[in-house]
Every structure is written in structure tokens, then in C-alpha cells.
Amino acid sequence: MKKITIKDIALEAKVSISTVSFVLNDKGEKMNISKAVIKKVQEVAEKLHYRPNMIASSLRTGKTRSIGLIVEDISNQFFSDLARVIEDEAKKLGYRVFYCSTGNDDDRSDELIQSLLQANVDGFIITPTEKLEKSIDHLIKLKKPVVLIDRYFPGQNVSHVVMDNYEGSYSATQFLIKKGRRSIAFVNNTSGMIQMQLREKGYVDAMKEAGLYQESLILHLEYHSNEDAKIAAIVHFFEKNTGIDAVLFSANYMGLAGLQAFRKMDLEIPKDLSVISFDDHYSFRLHTPSISVIEQPIDAIAVKAVGLLMDQMIDGRDFVIEKVLQKGKLLIRESV
Amino acid sequence: MKKITIKDIALEAKVSISTVSFVLNDKGEKMNISKAVIKKVQEVAEKLHYRPNMIASSLRTGKTRSIGLIVEDISNQFFSDLARVIEDEAKKLGYRVFYCSTGNDDDRSDELIQSLLQANVDGFIITPTEKLEKSIDHLIKLKKPVVLIDRYFPGQNVSHVVMDNYEGSYSATQFLIKKGRRSIAFVNNTSGMIQMQLREKGYVDAMKEAGLYQESLILHLEYHSNEDAKIAAIVHFFEKNTGIDAVLFSANYMGLAGLQAFRKMDLEIPKDLSVISFDDHYSFRLHTPSISVIEQPIDAIAVKAVGLLMDQMIDGRDFVIEKVLQKGKLLIRESV
DNA sequence: CTGAAAGCGCTTACAG
DNA sequence: CTGAAAGCGCTTACAG
Known part of the structure; x- marks a missing residue:
């Protein structure tokens, strides 16, 4: 089974590959491409079961539509619940989430940040470990969008969402x-x-x-x-x-x-x-x-964190650092 | 901070970019590149803090050095333990793992396979849901390495690792x-x-x-x-x-x-x-x-599954379908 | 022993 | 309204 590319579509639809690219990225109207051509291209893409190659588009645009999520321990229910909501939220917005656990190990945290940087994630959501302040400063210097959750560094000017x-x-x-x-x-x-x-x-x-x-x-x-x-x-x-x-x-x-x-x-x-x-x-x-x-107000924290990250990821928007406190809830059961 | 590419290294080391690429991929010796040049290139790469762009190399080679792991429910401890061991094993071999949960939903499982295919993972480890047999046949037709864990389809000729x-x-x-x-x-x-x-x-x-x-x-x-x-x-x-x-x-x-x-x-x-x-x-x-x-013998299952997958991922090697049964262990506690 | 060049599949500024 | 072409950062067959 041959990989279908925009070139194949262009050939089949008898238009140029730029036209195909514009149409498939919903920029057809903006580029004044005729309704008929738009329809044609879409039909051909459908017929050939075209799937865009994300790697090629990433290389070209420098964006991967992915975010890196670094938590303390994904096997702890608090963090796995958090991860699930963050993943769902991100997916709604067309983003994929890569998650990994630090085990509160500072060296490992730093490594993970490096590896996610290398994977070119567009933004980070992090539960930082104690000595991670420098690494986060580094991300800020690289102008990488970052939101911290669950904890933060008092002196550092970074968006974060934590429980009160x-x-x-x-x-x-x-x-x-x-x-x-x-x-x-x-x-x-x-x-x-x-x-x-x-x-x-x-x-x-x-x-x-x-x-x-x-x-x-x-x-x-x-x-x-x-x-x-x-x-x-x-x-x-x-x-x-x-x-x-x-x-x-x-x-x-x-x-x-x-x-x-x-x-x-x-x-x-x-x-x-x-x-x-x-x-x-x-x-x-x-x-x-x-x-x-x-x-913990897990849903509220996750939704807010993704929101703040998106604010930073929209190019050119002058985002504001936000520090958000969400209220927890005392659930009284039989133990008191 | 500018991104360092092999071009920068070539310029600085006064060699061609091909030479740089060969050296950095440890093919220097094979290409008969002189010891001195190899050393020089490595030093320059080090000095400039060169980090290879995985996206570019993926686009060129078609490999991503990643594997997709599809489990039933990552928040179930059995699967999260399994995922952790698989991730560790894969990392030892230089592979990254993308994991996702099906929630035993057949449509979602199919979607996840599509999305991992699109992300160009090199191989799959899957706990299949009931109606996933066709999708897995599809993967086999695409010659994608696949290993099933925890369960399998009796009539299907695919490597799998399950408990007895x-x-x-x-x-x-x-x-x-x-x-x-x-x-x-x-x-x-x-x-x-x-x-x-x-x-x-x-x-x-x-x-x-x-x-x-x-x-x-x-x-x-x-x-x-x-x-x-x-x-x-x-x-x-x-x-x-x-x-x-x-x-x-x-x-x-x-x-x-x-x-x-x-x-x-x-x-x-x-x-x-x-x-x-x-x-x-x-x-x-x-x-x-x-x-x-x-x-369940989680470690044994995970290690074996990664091993079988790697066997399939080594290009050109004629891999054998293996069906592995691992023994479980009866842990007697106070409840009997 | 090493370099110039093609090409992976896209996006987009530019030309017409 | 649409197309030809450059370029993202690599790898590798080819030439010398």
C-alpha cells in the first residue's frame, strides 16, 4: 500500500500541490480558490484516503501540535487522573500529549525536559521537582510555553495552576x-x-x-x-x-x-x-x-492549565502570566 | 538561541555535511573517515551543544524510533505497571513509547491505531478489544511490527505474550x-x-x-x-x-x-x-x-513483548511469529 | 578519504 | 485565481 501524498492528489485532481495544501488546510477560501476546485480536491483526498504526514509538516512549520506533560508519578492516581483530563482537553484542541514521570528525581526531570525539547513539543505542563527551577528558566529563555501545576517556585514568574x-x-x-x-x-x-x-x-x-x-x-x-x-x-x-x-x-x-x-x-x-x-x-x-x-479539583486544574498553555502557544499573542489558585473540597467520610 | 544544525558543524569544522552526518551516526569508521576528522567533528558538535533534529531524520529515514502502546485502561494498575516496564525496556533500546487507553471501546481503538500510524510509530504493542481483529490484520498488511499482550485472537497469526x-x-x-x-x-x-x-x-x-x-x-x-x-x-x-x-x-x-x-x-x-x-x-x-x-507476571510479559517487537523491527530479519505463555503466581493472603 | 546533490512531504512567499 | 520553487534538517547513493 503506497503512501498517498499531496503530490498524488495534485496529479489526480489536476491542480498544483500548493492548491492542494491550501485546500486541505482550510485556507482555500482565503486564497480565493474556486468552490469547484476546493470540492474536487477534497473529494480526491477522500477517495485516495489521504493522511497528512505530520512529520513533514512539523519539519516545515516547526510546530508539532503536541505538548509535553511531566508529572511526579503517573502510577499515582492523582497524577493519572490529571493526565487523563489534560489529554482529553488537549485532544479537543487538536493537540497530542506526551507524558512521563519524574519520580521526583531532579536529574531525570532535567533529562525529560531535554528529551521533550528534542521531540519539539510546542509547550510544557510540568509538576516541577525541587531543583528544576533552572531548567524552567531555561525553557522560558527559549520562549517555550510553560505552565506549572500542583506546585511552583515562589520567586519565579511562570503561569501556574495549583490547589489552594x-x-x-x-x-x-x-x-x-x-x-x-x-x-x-x-x-x-x-x-x-x-x-x-x-x-x-x-x-x-x-x-x-x-x-x-x-x-x-x-x-x-x-x-x-x-x-x-x-x-x-x-x-x-x-x-x-x-x-x-x-x-x-x-x-x-x-x-x-x-x-x-x-x-x-x-x-x-x-x-x-x-x-x-x-x-x-x-x-x-x-x-x-x-x-x-x-x-483536589483535578478537572478544574487540568482545564485551566491547558487553557493557560494555549494562550501562550497562540503565536504573537501577548500572553499574561497567570497564577491560579483552585479551591479543594473536604470530603467527609467515616474516618472522623 | 539559534538551533544548531549539522550545517553549522560542517562550517565550523570545515568539512562537508555528509562527513558530519556519518561521524555523528557512528558510521565514520565504516566510511573510512580519518581519526582526526572524526575527533574534530565530535568536538565541534560537543562545543556547539548540537542536538539532532529527530523530525528531520524521521522524515528522511521513515523511522521514528518510537513504539505505540495501546492498553485497555492506563489508570488500571495492571496496565500502568505494564506500561512502565515496557517504557523502561524500550528506552534502554533507544525507543520512545506513546501510550493510550482504549477503554475497551472498539471505535476508539481503531482511531488510536490510525493516529499512531499517522505519527509513524515503528511498531505496536496492543491489548486488543473485541472487534479489533480487522485493524490488526490491516497493520500486518502494512508490514507494521505488532505484538499483542494480555489477549489475542485465536485464529490470527500474530506474535503475542499472555499469562497462562x-x-x-x-x-x-x-x-x-x-x-x-x-x-x-x-x-x-x-x-x-x-x-x-x-x-x-x-x-x-x-x-x-x-x-x-x-x-x-x-x-x-x-x-x-x-x-x-x-x-x-x-x-x-x-x-x-x-x-x-x-x-x-x-x-x-x-x-x-x-x-x-x-x-x-x-x-x-x-x-x-x-x-x-x-x-x-x-x-x-x-x-x-x-x-x-x-x-500476573508483568515484568516477564513486558520484557518479552518488547523483545518480540524488536525482532520484527530489525530490518530484513526474517522474524518468527511467537506465541508466549507466561505463568502467573498464586499469592495467598488472608482472604482464603 | 570527502563533497555535491537529491529527496523525504510538507508550507508559503512570490510571481503571474 | 493558480503554479513553480525554495526550504525545513537530515541521510545516503553517487562521483571523484
Whole structure:
């Protein structure tokens, strides 16, 4: 089966290849090509089952109609949900999405950016890792459209869309306090990224306002440790700090490790301990009791991020840097 | 920042662009280019931070060094694990992977194949949906390398790598029988794909051999129904067929629906009911009690599939169609 | 041993 | 209203 090119169409329709190209790119009217010719070309293209060669057109135009999506871990449900919505949104606009996971590894993130640059993606949506600020500066210098999601660098002037982490954490903590909980722990990781800092700050402020704050109630888990190590650390922490009656996890994978720790310790939820975690997860719904979460507005984040990226990708438009905060949602289930 | 091309290197190194191309493609020696020139060209390329334009080279060679991976649902852990291993394997060999989900929708699957064809991927790894046989025939006619995973079409001569579904199901059923269970249910979907048929057949044969087979112990869930509908169907089935003392689920999403059904019905696992499911899942390990599974040999499947695909992609090599069965592993946890 | 040139399949400025 | 031609950045058969 021979590849059909615009040359074949031109031959068959007895017009020049430029005419074919104009018609197939819907520029026929603009170029004052006659209705009859337009119709003819379209029919021939249809008849021969013409499929444009995207590689050739990319080489010529320098555009690939693709965007690179770099997330932390595509096998984490939060990110795979995000990716799916972003992909759908992009497809509506005729863009293809290449996605890859950093595993929060800075070197790998940098490599991925290089490789996507080399694949000539037209724009980037990134959940940056800690040391990625330079690489992102680099993209900006290259005038590549970039939107960050889930987190960002406070000093850097780049569009980003994130949840209102401070508010989410603050309200969840207040909710626990109103429920009569007094000794509320906060389990975070050691990454120090802005979204984790804000989640911690929301908790700290709510605790301080209620006069309940104690530094010893905060546990920081090594980010790069495996799940068993996290479970062990949580067990150790709760054995040392008896009397804790509630806990807020700053991400779903910590919450999941926590549930396993509590099972080992035979702690009963919510009698002994109220539990709330950031980010929803299938296992939180299935768990007995089901676990309350601060659900991220995934759809809103994805749609907005694609929108901001498109704004930057439209040639010549003077785009504005936008920094968007989306509200999360406290989903109360049986665990509080 | 200007894009560096081989022309720039040629200019700077004072050689022709062909020489540059040969050197950078490691064909310098073969073309009898002097050591000195090779070194010079490499140094200049390094100095100018040359990055080859993959689009240009693709247009010229017709190869993209990429493979298309079509799975049923990338947000299902079985497929996302599979995808990760395939991606890693492919990367080792210098290939990039584009992945997409069919959602078991035949039209969408066909579309995805078209779109990957248009993106000029060099080969395909596919978990086919029911009506995809024609599309796959089409790929073969185009001489596109294809490997199927997880399932295949019995009459079609295509390389594939799948788990030994019959054996997995047969042993799991036998295990339940040896444990003293007598009224063992089997929950399958309505898709009728070969892997599901074989899982059912393994169960049926084991039951028949033990003289325990009853057709009424098999439930078929509508594939395209949502989770709540599946849960309702399972509840209905178990309310009608009282006395069932064990159940084997033919895929993880059915097992997960089942766990929710049993929770609603206050069935106690494993006292009232032993449970085993195909495919592992995070929630199966976290569940109280933890759920026994027939674990798929994901790494082996992925590695083998990439290997078979590469065999086909090496130009001119007369590749052989291989049909590979990998053994699954029965992981016994608390649910039996 | 190395270079000039054709060509992959498009898009688009230019000419008429 | 439509066509001839240049050029995107490579690879490779051919010439010398």
C-alpha cells in the first residue's frame, strides 16, 4: 500500500500541490480558490484516503501540535487522573500529549525536559521537582510555553495552576478541632516544595489559633524512602507520641502508609484516631472505615492549565502570566 | 538561541555535511573517515551543544524510533505497571513509547491505531478489544511490527505474550477446593475475549473434575456498566445464591466491586466466603483482610513483548511469529 | 578519504 | 485565481 501524498492528489485532481495544501488546510477560501476546485480536491483526498504526514509538516512549520506533560508519578492516581483530563482537553484542541514521570528525581526531570525539547513539543505542563527551577528558566529563555501545576517556585514568574493548599489544610484542621480533637498530628514529607509547605502552614496556623500547636506533633517522612520505611516511621512516631487523637496526611501515599501502620498497631479509626488525607484514592473509599479526604479539583486544574498553555502557544499573542489558585473540597467520610 | 544544525558543524569544522552526518551516526569508521576528522567533528558538535533534529531524520529515514502502546485502561494498575516496564525496556533500546487507553471501546481503538500510524510509530504493542481483529490484520498488511499482550485472537497469526490464564484459574480453583470450599462462584465479564474465556474454562474444568460444577455459580457482569451497577449485580447474585462459600474474580476491577458488595452484605471474609481475584491491586493488599490474588507476571510479559517487537523491527530479519505463555503466581493472603 | 546533490512531504512567499 | 520553487534538517547513493 503506497503512501498517498499531496503530490498524488495534485496529479489526480489536476491542480498544483500548493492548491492542494491550501485546500486541505482550510485556507482555500482565503486564497480565493474556486468552490469547484476546493470540492474536487477534497473529494480526491477522500477517495485516495489521504493522511497528512505530520512529520513533514512539523519539519516545515516547526510546530508539532503536541505538548509535553511531566508529572511526579503517573502510577499515582492523582497524577493519572490529571493526565487523563489534560489529554482529553488537549485532544479537543487538536493537540497530542506526551507524558512521563519524574519520580521526583531532579536529574531525570532535567533529562525529560531535554528529551521533550528534542521531540519539539510546542509547550510544557510540568509538576516541577525541587531543583528544576533552572531548567524552567531555561525553557522560558527559549520562549517555550510553560505552565506549572500542583506546585511552583515562589520567586519565579511562570503561569501556574495549583490547589489552594493552605486553605485546604486549614479547614481540615479546623474541622478536626471542631469535632473535639485536641492532639492532632500532621504527617508531611521532607521535600520542602511549596505546596507541602503551605499544607503544613495551614495546619500550623489552625492549631496555633486554637492554642493546640505543638511542634512534636509533626512528622516528616523521607521522600525517597519506600513504603515499608514510611510505615515503620509512622508506627514509631505514634508509639512515641501516645495520646494523638487525629492525624492529617499531606498526600495520599502517606495516608495509605498510615493506614497500614494503624492496622499494625490495632488503632481503631475513628474511635482512637480521626484520619484525613490530602488527595483522594480508590483505597480510601474502599477502606473500612472509608477515609475522609481533601479532594483536589483535578478537572478544574487540568482545564485551566491547558487553557493557560494555549494562550501562550497562540503565536504573537501577548500572553499574561497567570497564577491560579483552585479551591479543594473536604470530603467527609467515616474516618472522623 | 539559534538551533544548531549539522550545517553549522560542517562550517565550523570545515568539512562537508555528509562527513558530519556519518561521524555523528557512528558510521565514520565504516566510511573510512580519518581519526582526526572524526575527533574534530565530535568536538565541534560537543562545543556547539548540537542536538539532532529527530523530525528531520524521521522524515528522511521513515523511522521514528518510537513504539505505540495501546492498553485497555492506563489508570488500571495492571496496565500502568505494564506500561512502565515496557517504557523502561524500550528506552534502554533507544525507543520512545506513546501510550493510550482504549477503554475497551472498539471505535476508539481503531482511531488510536490510525493516529499512531499517522505519527509513524515503528511498531505496536496492543491489548486488543473485541472487534479489533480487522485493524490488526490491516497493520500486518502494512508490514507494521505488532505484538499483542494480555489477549489475542485465536485464529490470527500474530506474535503475542499472555499469562497462562487457564492454568492460573485452574490452580486457584483447586486451591479453594483443597481448602474445603464446595460452592465456589466465578465472576466474569461479558466481553468474551479469549483471556476471559480461558480463565472461566480453568475454573469450570477444576470444578467439574471435583464434581462441584454448577452453571448457576457463574456470574457475568456487563463490561460497560459502571462500578455501582457491578456492585448491585454482585449483591443480587449472592443474595439469590446463598450458600456460596468462595468466589474467584476474573479481573481486579470486578474483585474490587465484589469487596464493596460483600461489605454492604456484611459477609465476613474468609469466614463466610473465601476470595481470590485475578491481577494484584494496591487495595487488595491494604484491605482487611488482605485479598489473595493470581498475580500476573508483568515484568516477564513486558520484557518479552518488547523483545518480540524488536525482532520484527530489525530490518530484513526474517522474524518468527511467537506465541508466549507466561505463568502467573498464586499469592495467598488472608482472604482464603 | 570527502563533497555535491537529491529527496523525504510538507508550507508559503512570490510571481503571474 | 493558480503554479513553480525554495526550504525545513537530515541521510545516503553517487562521483571523484
